[in-house]
Amino acid sequence: MAGTAPGAITVALVDDYDVVVVGVATMLEPYRDRVVVAELDTNEPVKDVVDIALYDSFAQPESDHHEVKTLIDNPHARRVVMYTANFHPDLVAMAQDLGVDGYLSKALNARELVEALESVHAGERVISTPPSKTFANSGDWPGRSEGLTHRESEILALITQGKSNAEVVALTYLKPNTVKSYIRGLYRKIDVESRTQAVLWGVRHGFLPDHRRIDHWRGGP
Amino acid sequence: MAGTAPGAITVALVDDYDVVVVGVATMLEPYRDRVVVAELDTNEPVKDVVDIALYDSFAQPESDHHEVKTLIDNPHARRVVMYTANFHPDLVAMAQDLGVDGYLSKALNARELVEALESVHAGERVISTPPSKTFANSGDWPGRSEGLTHRESEILALITQGKSNAEVVALTYLKPNTVKSYIRGLYRKIDVESRTQAVLWGVRHGFLPDHRRIDHWRGGP
DNA sequence: CAAGGTAACCCACCTAGGGGGGTGTAGCAC
DNA sequence: GTGCTACACCCCCCTAGGTGGGTTACCTTG
Missing domain, CATH: 1.10.10.10 (Winged helix-like DNA-binding domain superfamily/Winged helix DNA-binding domain)
Structure with a gap:
């Protein structure tokens, strides 16, 4: 990643698909003075501590909370935030039980996402309201x-x-x-x-x- | 291909799977003074005229005789020989109707295969007898x-x-x-x-x- | 505002695909 | 000979997967 802005929140994108990771990174690019994607090279082991691990739920065992648990237990991520399009009550409840610091909707646009991340970074627990709108501006996905x-x-x-x-x-x-x-x-x-x-x-x-x-x-x- | 033996029969192996092509080529290697695999680089267009096109039927629309027809019509191959493990009467009959110069069994060992190719080259029409033995020594295949x-x-x-x-x-x-x-x-x-x-x-x-x-x-x- | 797209859900119906067993042939290895 | 494997075939049974219709609700776009 290019020069890290001092004071910017560092974020690690957690997803199995490079397109998705790149998509979210691109979406956040314009806000690089406030949020910096620190862990883009997803094949490298985590080097540094990041402020927020953003767990993208695309095509993932969403019921498998082990992965989120692993993130929460990992000291390299100060906060853990779910980034998802799925607001099934069970999922939201499960995530909160696990202790995630945020449950953000993919329907958020870049600005809203950045603001939510800043709130999380400030210590707030942010839970998006169920979306019911399309994800037209939410990054990228295969296909x-x-x-x-x-x-x-x-x-x-x-x-x-x-x-x-x-x-x-x-x-x-x-x-x-x-x-x-x-x-x-x-x-x-x-x-x-x-x-x-x-x-x-x-x-x-x-x-x-x-x-x-x-x-x-x-x-x- | 290494130095072509003068007087050796040139053969083009026709198959979609590199492993299969390589397997047959390896099998014929010891007989390179009599049979030379001239067209191994299967992604290149056919440069020269070969004595025999050896059509390997592995995992191929065997009922699709268009491909064999294409070979027979192509002046770059002097003779066309089927190389197969399938001796269903309809297939054998179809191949002969199309005018193949040989219908060789994959159960043949290298020596027998070379001899059969020589017979074909000499003008004979060679049809193997139905095998009923395993193809243990017949080249290679994926898996x-x-x-x-x-x-x-x-x-x-x-x-x-x-x-x-x-x-x-x-x-x-x-x-x-x-x-x-x-x-x-x-x-x-x-x-x-x-x-x-x-x-x-x-x-x-x-x-x-x-x-x-x-x-x-x-x-x- | 109507039209179109997206999301989530429903039903009944049917068949391709998969699971369990079985038969017999032939060749190969011991 | 006995055992082993590859090959080719058979049966019944069952469910996952695929088809063709729907519905409701919301949001976006012309």
């Missing part, structure tokens, strides 16, 4: 340029990881029929007629995780 | 080192190309139940529990075609 929505991409990512419908249901907190609807929709968009073909499309379009986000937070240096 | 049999690999390759069971049946001239048996067997061997996971295993283990074998035979220079 976006091909016309897939955030949700569709998320589900395709899970499928491309070899997950079954039942697993996708468990991970997204959606209903089985809803998951099926999304799958059908995305099949049409990417022009395939089976799950295996969708997986192949996925691996060719960056839907395989580029790394395991949490690895370098486990057993630090 | 071999992981303990998959030739058939299992072939079917996994087709699945990894996004084919349905019905398509695999059509392509291999096997019965639906047989295909299912193989699939179940290979799931156990590679330790997966769904088709999508098998596809992912496949892409990670070289089951995606490295190129389209027939491309450089179409519309030559």
